[in-house]
Amino acid sequence: MGIRRKTTIIYIILILSFLTSFLSYSNSIYLSGINQIEVNYAIDNLMRAENVLENQITNLDKTCKDWAYWDDTYNFIQNRNRDYISSNLIPDTMKNLNLNFMILIDSRGNIVHKMAFDSQNNIEMDIPFEFNDYLSKNVNDLISLVNEKEVRGLLFLDDKPMIISVNPILKSTSEGPSRGILIMGRYLSESEISKISDTLQIPIYINGIGEESEEKISFESENYILAQKVLNDINGKPAVIINVKTPRDIFRAGKKQIYFSQLSIILIGVFFILASLFLMDKLVLSRITKMRKEVTQLTTNESSNRRIELSGSDEISNLANDINDMLQKIEDSEKELEKRERTLQGILSAAPVGINLLQNRIWVWSNKGMEEITGYKIEELLGKSPRFLYESDEEYERVGQILYKRQRDNDIVEVETKFLTKNGTTKDVYIRNSPLDPNDYSKGYITVVLDITLRKKTQKQLDENLAYFAHLVDHIRNPLAIISGFAQVEIEDNALKERIMRQIERIEDTIKQLDKGWIDTEDTKKFLKKYSR
Template sequence: MTIRKKTLGVIFSLFLFMGLVVYIIIRFVLINGYIELETEDMIKTTDQVSNQMKDDLLKLKTTVGDWAPWNDTYQFIQELNESYIQNNLMYTTIANLNINFMLFIGNDGRLKYVRGIDTENETAIQEKNDAYLPLLEENPVLQRSETQNEIVAGYARFNDKIVRLSSAPIMTSQFQGPVMGTLVIGNYINSREIDHIEEKLKLPLEIKKIDPGKPVEDFSINKILPQGHRFLIKRTDSLAITSSVLFESLSGKPLFIVEMKKRRDVYIQGVHTLNYLLLALGIVSLFFMAIMLIYLEKNVLYRLLRLSMDVKKITLSGHGNNRIMVSGRDEISSLSLDINQMLEKLWENEKRYQILFESASDAILLLKGDKIVDCNLKTLELFGCEKNQAIGKSPCFFSPEMQPDGRLSDRKFRDIIETSFSKDSLLFEWLYLNKDKTVFETEMNLTCISLPSGDHIQAIIRDITERKQSQRIIMQTEKMLSLGGLAAGMAHEINNPLSGMMQNAQLIENRLSRNLPVNVKAAEEAGTTLSSINAYMENRNILKLLRSINNSGIQAAKIVANMLRFARKDNSEKLSDNIVALLDNTIELSQSDYSLKSNYDFKKIKITREYESDLLFISCHSSSLQQVFFNIIKNAAEAIFNSPGKDKAPELIFRIMKNDAMARVEIEDNGPGIEEKVQKSIFEPFFTTKGPKEGTGLGLSVSYFIIVTDHGGKITVESAMGKGTKFIIELPLMTS
């Protein structure tokens, strides 16, 4: 898409967006204002209807308040005299009061007399008491006791009609008692009542009864009217608005709704005003948009198109000496100058980069997939080839068939390439071949980079053969330091007494148990027989003790074998071994180490083993791992016995467990602990807290290298002052 089309699209979208924003703002401000006015008008109308209903209820309360505290009514409830009925309960009297029935209830709660009106015959009649019993049972608040003197008024359902009720205690005209009963009067809210309200308010109304048990709309979203009624305003469409007032029964349950409906004249006027305003804004916007496009085309778009064509020409022909023509003194002219300056700097940077690339001390390759697309001189020197021999080939071409972990080089490298695209940087070790097919070790750093031609990988290769050799020397040196103590142990504890112990034990057993003439003669000269000596030996388990001495010699020989295996240099190939047996062998070696026995009395340390399994196989250099375990055990023993104020028995806890695909080894002591600042440097080479003649500071750094680099595991330390130290080692389990 050209910049001209983009500009047209942006301007059109901008004006459309601005029009939409203006429309939303105007609609929000103007239309919402009209809606608020419409709502306020509807609330006023609703309030008028509610006030009218309240006035009618107050009239009923006034009527019952006049009739109940009256001497004639007081006498009638006691005597039911006919004169009261003839004089007061006539049709015209009741009809003028807008009453449909009157109930006279005694103190015992029973209806004594019921007076209603027949609207068809225009006569007052005495109705059956039983007909009004359901009304009283559903609204017990109407019935009075001697202590209930207030007037009650409200609404109820009776004979599937809505009735307005009011009740008051029957007393004397002086409001004196005792209360002789209750007077209840009521009138039906029917079409005549609604017509009366409509005529008064000039507004159509509708009464909607609420069926018991059916859900009622939520009337709580609006405020409550001053009369205490809840109301709900609805806009059914764009032409009409309705308001509903909820009226509850005497028992507080929803009973009926009075609904009023009006035309939305205010809202319709607001919509027309909005449409006229938007039409005017649209015409003005189109006019300004046309002027803006003509100006941009003449002063910006055409000149940018010419600048773009010049840049394309330079790109196709190379940016050596080609530059853009500059005309004018505006921003586009300034941009042209900036592009020319950028071309100069690009040319300089390209030459500088080429010099750095070719003179780098590390081999640098640019890979597309797993193929080499460019490389520097150090790469050619490292692989011993020409550049045309390297371009287009995979680095695996210069690698041995298999890597140290047993995987094929080409398959492993493809997996690494796929992984590098999902990571910022990937560092790993790799074997390559010299020109004479000699294997050398390297460290590769892969970084994914994006170029105009697509995603590439920058590979930096560093020969680490000498560094690896130095690490092996350090490991062997540390191992030899450890073997110094072991050798002394062998000299003092095993080698000297071992042969004599086993020979003498065998000689004693032969002289006391074998039936040789010399033995028989010596027994007779001592005044006994060889068989008696044999019986004594068996009874006293002396021969068994002699065999135990031989077993001890065998155990000592095993210790010598373990120490010799520990001192032997690792082969380059890792072998499968049981980490449980490795740890147990190292503990056994530690118990016989001369320096540990002489300096710290290692046998006084309580050894606790907590092994989850007796068989956890890993691929490892066994002697290297034994060196790690021995270094940690030795450090723990030194910490335990050199801690001041030791008030608990020394203990070492060894734990082995399976943690997902890793074997987890924990070596915990109850020594004084390690300070936090020391923990941060504990695995650094030549870092030590011991004196100059007590340690080299290489033990734990070599251990870290063995676990992390050589075996792909983890080693961490957890410690707190006064709470001991725990070293945690995790090594990958064998998958099969």
């Protein structure tokens, strides 16, 4: 077997072994890293779902406290005033508060009034048997428990999850003694859970505890990761299990990227084999063959002046070393150059902005980002003036004045304008301009274009929301001042007057909190305006 064939086989075996080992190892490492990222993402989604559910429980508890800590409710438990029922315990109240049931119980455990409401059909209904049964068994414990801690959370009755809040009935000043408890609850129906799913943009399911229910995170398929967690009820016992399905977008994107990366490595490996074999044959093997022939000729001629030695530091060894050194330097330089070119090309292609080189406002070069902003192919832009992207000659000239006439004062200038895209739509853009050579403007300018359409729309919506918010607060405060003046002048009953004024003060405190929130929003708005670029 000749040296050329031996060299070829050795190179192929070494490169294939390297590629096989590298691809196997890198695939395992990459997928492991991607899976860990997916698990963390699934855990985050599960926590987000828990937080939304906890917020619903908190809001229900706030509503329950508002009704439980109210003089009207406090008096009703004692005097059974029918006006309280006709004015407050009506279907519209249940609908507005998004409740399915409300139960008032006195301190001895007797039900004073109860009401259930079917929110899907907007009709009253009977308290479900399962809840009545639960209440009859636990009412005394609930009365005792609310005086020790907050009672709110989940229940799972009749294969239906619900959220519930229990609060002691006290005066409006939150003082006692307690005259009983107020219970409010709402079923977590499929529509309610669907709303949570729509809010978080991920599928969510809430089921009862089964024999195989356990907390886990599992890769159900290449499409979803399932995250499960057991949630306790108001008694601290396992009640429901929340399931969150997280789409495996990261896995699919990562797998695709791994495939293209490995394919690139294989192609590079094949190229390296062919290039190495070619160079070895061209620069080394063919020379050795040629020198062997010369040696043969020298032997045949029986010359006494032999200048080739078979061992040691001979001319062949020195030449081979020189060639190897030269090839190594060339190869290192080529790899470094290719690396720099790939890095620069990758940065320019992946940049989410338009990057252009213009000379005398004529396109010389552009990247893919400009295609995405304007809709025009790079070939349609090169060699042309950007005039057709502007709405008018005046706007084109205005932008030119800013970008090019002011250039002598600042190396970098910027301006906002609008571009007409290929499909006829208009986009808001931010342009940043810098000369390629500050000492010679004739060499052209590097122009960076950023699409700011979404930021503009967001800013406009924020302005409108703030204006409406301030207008709404004023409309609440003006009628409230009139009511306050009327109560002080026209109402002679001091107890009633004091009660009305106390409620007015509570509303005014709420308005002050709204004002504070509005001011905070204004500060946020200023911050966004300052740092939105």
